[in-house]
Amino acid sequence: MRTDLGSNPFIFPMPVLMIxxxxxxxxxxxxxxxxxxxxxxxxxALNIAESHKTSENIKKRNAFTVSIADAAHVAEADYFGMxxxxxxxxxxxxxxxxxxxxxxxDAPVVEEFPLALECKVLELQHYGSEFRVLGEIINVTAxxxxxxxxxxxxxxxxxxxxxxxxxxxxxxxxxxxxxAFDAGRDIIDRAGAHSGE
Numbered sequence: 203m204r205t206d207l208g209s210n211p212f213i214f215p216m217p218v219l220m221i222x223x224x225x226x227x228x229x230x231x232x233x234x235x236x237x238x239x240x241x242x243x244x245x246x247a248l249n250i251a252e253s254h255k256t257s258e259n260i261k262k263r264n265a266f267t268v269s270i271a272d273a274a275h276v277a278e279a280d281y282f283g284m285x286x287x288x289x290x291x292x293x294x295x296x297x298x299x300x301x302x303x304x305x306x307x308d309a310p311v312v313e314e315f316p317l318a319l320e321c322k323v324l325e326l327q328h329y330g331s332e333f334r335v336l337g338e339i340i341n342v343t344a345x346x347x348x349x350x351x352x353x354x355x356x357x358x359x360x361x362x363x364x365x366x367x368x369x370x371x372x373x374x375x376x377x378x379x380x381x382a383f384d385a386g387r388d389i390i391d392r393a394g395a396h397s398g399e
Contacts, residue, residue, distance in 0.1 A: 211237070215364030215375065218279055220269040221248060222301065222310045222318075223259035225287065230294040230301045230310045231255050234283030236365040238268070244339045246321060252333035255287035260335055264323040265307035268337075269315035271363045273374040275299075278314070279363060280372070306341040316345040316360055 216236040225231050233256045237249040246268060250257055260266050271279035278297050287293045294301065301310035304320045311318045321337035328334075348359040358376040366373060 210367075212367050214366060214368065215373070216367055218271040218363040218365050218372065219248075220271050220279060220282060220312060220315055221250070221256050222267045222269065222312055223256050223265070224263055224309060225255060225259050229292075231259055231287040232282045232294055232297075232299075232312060233287070234271070234279055236367070241336070245324065246319060246337045246339060248335040248337070250333055250335060252328075257333060257335075260323060261326065263308045265304075265309040265321065266323075266335070266337060267304060267307070267309045267311050267318045267320050269312050269318040270360065272316055273361045273363060275314055276363060276372055304341075304343075311343060316348045317355060317362075318343050 217239060219235050219238050220232050221235055221238075222230065222232045233250075233254060235248065235250060238247060241247040248266075248268075256266070278299055281297055282293075285293050290296070300313045302313060303309075304311050306320045307322050309320065311320065319339050320341040320343065321339055323335060324338050325336040326333070327336065344355055348355055350356040350359075358378065360376065362375050363372050364375055365371075
């Protein structure tokens with residue numbers, strides 16, 4: 203038996219993304235957002251309210267970084283979603299976190315978050331009352347501590363947060379349960395199908 207839950211943005215997991223930008227006088231601003239994700243080979247989309255300070259900064263600088271929030275910094279990540287940079291001066295400084303300027307784009311990289319995508323704006327889209335930023339991923343920077351022996355990001359070490367849209371909670375991910383493009387091989391073999399169709 204199934205139950206209808208109405209029209210809601212219910213999907214799990216949702217990433218917990220930290221969008222970092224520079225404001226006036228190179229003041230660092232960071233916001234927590236869940237409504238974004240990879241939308242192409244080297245592209246990311248952010249669905250964001252145009253009224254946010256982050257949106258203003260993106261329009262002025264044409265650049266931003268996207269960090270993956272980790273379990274060790276859940277309090278700071280939540281804080282960035284609760285406080286507006288328009289209302290609180292030195293919002294970032296009050297978090298106790300640190301940032302350095304990206305080598306690739308005009309935006310800050312938050313040092314404590316272990317993985318960051320450095321992006322430049324490709325397009326600003328308006329549809330109805332919604333605002334979307336399409337960004338090109340210029341570089342990905344990772345803290346050495348989350349890399350494996352082959353210099354690839356190890357999700358278990360990343361300890362990434364995900365957002366629960368059903369109950370407003372945070373969870374962490376990292377347990378590998380199967381290999382992609384392999385777990386379904388038995389079904390392909392049983393069905394006599396060919397992969398890639």
